[in-house]
Amino acid sequence: MAYIQFLGAAGTVTGSKHLINTNSDSSGKTGFQTLIDCGMFQGPKEWRERNWKNTPVPADQIDAVVLTHAHLDHCGWIPRLVKEGFRGPIYATPATIDLCGIILPDSGHLQEEDAYFYNKHKKSKHDPALPLYTLKEAQACMQYFRPLPPQTSQQLGSELSFRFVRAAHILGSAMVELTLETGGRSRRLLFTGDIGRVHDQHIAPGKVVRSGPVEGEIADLLVMESTYGNRQHPTDDPRPELAAVIRQTVQRGGSVIVPAFAVERTQKFVFMLKELMESGQIPRIPVVCDSPMAIQAVEIFLKHTEEYSDETRRLINQYGSPLEWAGFSFAATPDDSKKINSSTFPCIIVSSSGMVTGGRIQHHLAQRLPDPRNTVIFIGFQAQGTRGFTIKSGAPEVKMFGEIVPIRAQVVAFEQFSDHADTPELLEWLRTFPRKPEVTYLVHGDPFASAQLRDTMSKELGWNVQVAEWMEKVQIE
């Protein structure tokens, strides 16, 4: 009997990893084993520690990985899987592969830096602190990636095939539509990965890819994300308030610090800053995008035009490459980054990671959070247990590099920039399905969000919905 086992993003929003085994019988014979996504756990320690556990089936017995998109919580464990012995193909869309080519080595680099820092300052209980994988190991895993454009069918073993369909979440993002021949019949499985906004830029300003996950999907078994299963995004335009916050910060001599994922989220935000400057709504102060992959990220963003929204196309036609704009700089080296720390004039710093779980943003915040003239602006989801969540929730202090940092800076959050569909949008998308799936498993949500979405879907749609549990195995009948 074929089964799915939820190895991550069950009971939490990170670590997406779902194993499909096409056959497991009492003789112990296994079928074709595929991992849908191979993400890293982030946030609370009890989850992060799971990054050090091996998969329940040995990595060298996993036959293939199918990757929905290039966010670390979906792809960040791939170098570890390869380190443990995986040698199969990793299928992803061309844009996802380009993005992984910078995101995974950067992740390895950050882990080496963190391990170095903890060893140098003896801050870790583990002696010595080790990286989960290194930059070199992350580069080496890229040889296993195989590009597969959306809508193209790919066989996985004798009983399983799949194709990617549009998810409208970030550049290159896709859902995975699988067909499994089992017990003499054909079953359709759909893994959504992360689901993008259902509507256009009027309610999701600055959206890079065009809105709308593919409609009219058919699935016997659906595995769906539930990040915003209990939430509705605001529908008002965030730009007037954003401009006001920046103006007030500059007036009091402060700087603006924006934790943002270096790829796509950062680019869409700098285009918005550019427009606000050109229209005179904010002063022309220096903008620095501080990430080791800042320049490559812009290049990949400009290369993959295939899914651009009309707004993205218009902005690029009007303003060209951000790498050429006066007053905008893209820091690549640690020295560039240190120069920003010595600047005492108002500026806007956009730096990763978006949830302050690692990276250079930590140095910028450690330096600037204690000063009430500064402002921290959150433009992305903050998972529970991350430093970003702590700062955003109004805490008086946060721990960084083993030290307590007081939070006296102004903290502002905008929810409009989300790349995830909210509950009404999810329901709207699900209503395009011509028939109910026999069962839906909710993953990728904090427990309360998943439970609420389960109840809402049962009530509003009459669907059979369950919240997946970590390590739970479900039979595909």
Ligand SMILES: [Zn+2]
């Ligand atoms: Zn994502």
